[in-house]
Amino acid sequence: MLRLDGVHFSYNTEGQGIQDVSFELKSGEFAAIIGENGAGKSTICRLCNGLLKPSSGTVTVAGFDTSNAKTSRIARDVGFLFQNPDRQLCQSTVREEIMFGMGFAGVSEAEERCSEMLELFGLDGKKEPFGLSRGERQLVALASVLAREPGLMILDEPTTGLDYMECTRIMDHITRLNENGTTVLMVSHDMEVVLDYAHRGLVLSGGRLIGDGSVHDIMRDAALLSKASLLPAQIPALAVAIGGRFIDIDRADDMASIVEAEANALAGDSRGEF
Amino acid sequence: MININGLTFRYVGANADALTDINLRIPDGDFVGIIGPSGAGKTTLTRAINGLVPHHYKGDYYGEVLVDGKDTLKHTPDQLAVSVGSVFQDIESQLVSEIVEDEVLFGLENFSVSSGEIESQMEWALNAAGIPGLRNREIRSLSGGQKQKVAIASIIALRPKIIVLDEPTGELDPLASRRIFETLRELNTQFGVTVVVVEQKIMLLCEFARRLAVLSSVGLAIEGSVTDVLRHIDVLEATGVNIPRVATLAGLLRKKSLFFGEPPINVLGAKAMIENCLRGENTCLD
């Protein structure tokens, strides 16, 4: 679905470029790019849908070599959600906004599809996008991108600026999408969101890919994370700190169950030693 | 000292109250984190403290807010500014200068601080914000975290007793956010500045703040020391705010009658908690 081969990119003026990045996303994967600000995360996202073209190396996405394809053409098959929904929204009603998203994709049964999206996202099509809350505007932006059913969805910090409920709502939609076969590439600062939703982690530092593996493993690689100036999510960090039977635990309820089992076993032993 | 008594506010043209009957007392030297879902009135609360509500943003206003003994209804935001400084989420738009030095000078000049004192205030502010080396830098060449520290320096240069921040780390990555909170802790402990910070990053709040106030759309849901609030997982869940996973774990262990102590605020505390559980040292502290 997406393949980067020895990709280099440098900006003319300021901003972190990227050096020699290669990875491949198979259809249906859910990957998260993690790294500190300025590590090159957004640059990679923009290379993946052709907004930026590589200085050398190749980016292949949805069958296009981005260097030879028009960005507006790639955009029909690759959805992109920005951190700031206000840059994406430009129509006067939510319905028009979603129709606008499809207008360039040549979807014939657009009206019907639009109504489906409104219902799915629980949105009122007659409202003005700019009168909505930040979280709702992000939902409208997401709905307008998803309306044309892209095979690959790129999300650049989709939950920044949202509260917890809004974040959960957006991420649940994305999870459902992923379960239905859409490939997802997400940038996020929030390690708990990465742990809860993504399966694969791509660790970026100083424009280089320094780690690529399952999120489960990456959260346990303290050396790798600190090299990227990141901190692991809490439960995996705790699991590593305690070790033993806890080491593979990613979730609080699993951990509580093991503590309970251990405590009961110890009480049964009645020696009370750890 | 901030005293909020029965504050209810509704913006002009709005069809619901932004704040409903808020009672909150923040003593001098406190470090309070305010959290809540969007629409709960967190930003409005900061505006009520710095006087933007009701002087800049008009509406129906009931109750009273006393900041450093001054009634915010009777004092304009710039009169209150010597008592309470404000930092905002949008880093770019709150800075007015090209050079760091000019940014800090802006407030000092406006308040006619004498030129003899300006130099020492400026040095103090840059040091306290942790950016003594940035004085002559161009602001646009700085990182987001550094810019936010410039904003903080330019606010504390006026030596306010209280500093109110509305999602100051909204645009920053985890490490830069942490650095901002370290700066706030420094201001609080070293210089006795009262810190009131609205923030979505609950884990940072729990580690750095002393008290939490949880706002919901119907009023103040809960308020107290961080550990007190983390004990009430059910209230937090009902309000729809995020909960640190270690606190969720503590709640689960409590349900299983394995742990009754203070909920941990970070991984280290959680490790000690589990070790206690396994040692059977779960003596009831309630």
Added chain:
Amino acid sequence: MGGLLDYLPGESIIHRLNPLVKLILSFGLCVSCFLSDSIIFVLSVIVINILLSMMARVFARTLLVFLSLIKFSTLLFIIQILCVRQGEILLNLPLGLYITDKGLMFSLLFISRLIAAAMPLSLTLSVTRVVDIANVLVSKLRLPYKYAFALTAAIRFIPLFSSEMAGIMEAQTARGVDFETKNFLKKIRLLLPLCAPLLISSVRKVEGSAISAELRGFNLRGGSSGYKQYPFKAVDYSALCLCAALVVVSVML
């Protein structure tokens, strides 16, 4: 970014001149080439501009400004030269157009004046921080602080707006809008709806800026609360004398 009017940091003697002197100097240069009718004089003002820019080590920038002014002036020159009907005909053109000696001289003088008068402005902005200009206008010329602040704020917002616009166009491209189209009308039609998000974010930014300024005592400021002092030094007085001399010469020529 590569704006032709951005400040270029430096420590040259030109950089260190009093901002007010730099303003007067550039004003003097402008005025003198309109006072003089001698093309030799106007051309030497251009040379002075170039010399000054070399002293300030911003020659590369000045060259760029000079070249873009030449491009623009060429167009004006052609229009101008065809419009002047007096004088002896030097060259007959089709469509009843012709070029006269007076027209040639007049147009040459006109565009050299234009170039000579525009260059000091660019040079002054290249070697002076806007905030220094604003401060000196407030402290020396008693300009109300609000106007000076508006000036600096406007200039500070230009790059913010342009990066916002770039961000919006990027976001729209990612939605499938084809800005690469060669059809001008179509492009305009695509750009028009983007005014709404740009306007909204701009208003929000300006509002945020205004509030932040208000909360830092903007409304309390008096004319004399400037911290930075801009005293005149010997070099400033000599620059002013040179400037005065230039204006006197321009009147005589």
